[in-house]
Amino acid sequence: MSNIAGKAYAMNVVTPSKPWLTWVNRLIFMVARGVPSVLSGLMGLSLIHFARWVLIKPSQWPDLGQGKETLRNDYMLFCSNFNGTWDQYIDAFSDGIPNGLDLFWYTATKYPQSIPVATFKNYITHNQVFTDYYYNATPGSAQRDVKSAMQVNRAISELAQAHATQSPEEFAKTYQKHLLKVQNCLGEPGFGPVASLDTERADMNRMRAVQNMATVFDYERG
Incomplete structure (x- = not known):
């Protein structure tokens, strides 16, 4: 599960x-x-x-x-x-x-x-039927994190275009404008605080599984 x-x-x-x-x-x-x-x-x-x-x-x-x-x-x-x-x-x-x-x-x-x-x-x-296997492409990011990252990505693309055509002074103003626009989108992805024992146990089991796989991989490679 x-x-x-x-x-x-x-x-x-x-x-x-x-x-x-x-x-x-x-x-x-x-x-x-x-x-x-x-x-x-x-x-x-x-x-x-x-x-x-x-x-x-x-x-x-x-x-x-x-x-x-x-x-x-x-x-x-x-x-x-x-x-x-x-x-x-x-x-x-x-x-x-x-x-x-x-x-x-x-x-x-x-x-x-x-x-x-x-x-x-x-x-x-x-x-409820419990899940045997659950894959998430962005496990360290909540829905808001993903949306925020998309906004930052759009801002970076716009800055890249501006950098190619603007003078340093103009680009500095453009940079400040975009930074203010996305300043609330610069959170750091990662695992949230433990909200329940289920969450803690799942993380512990996952960590043990990853460590076991790493041990097997190192043994076979060596």
């Missing part, structure tokens, strides 16, 4: 729904895509990298050698990557788009509503 990669946490939740009800969820998803303003609360949560809801019919589950399964329910798969702790994420979701969550899980079996948050957390915990 490895739900954590640097500053990011991967969440997968699988919830059952009665097949004769999931058409309601499909309609809700169509409306949400057509009227994205209903998700404005979700878009404003800067800790989220990615969030997706997918409806899966019994016939759509892959056969990976276990044989064809007989399932009575449709299932909804919720996938998300976010920064911060599990509790912070669920709290932010419940506070930010409580009505949206209730709509998206409208047909889910025994869904308790997103408020009060305690019962919602219990529901997510019961249906």
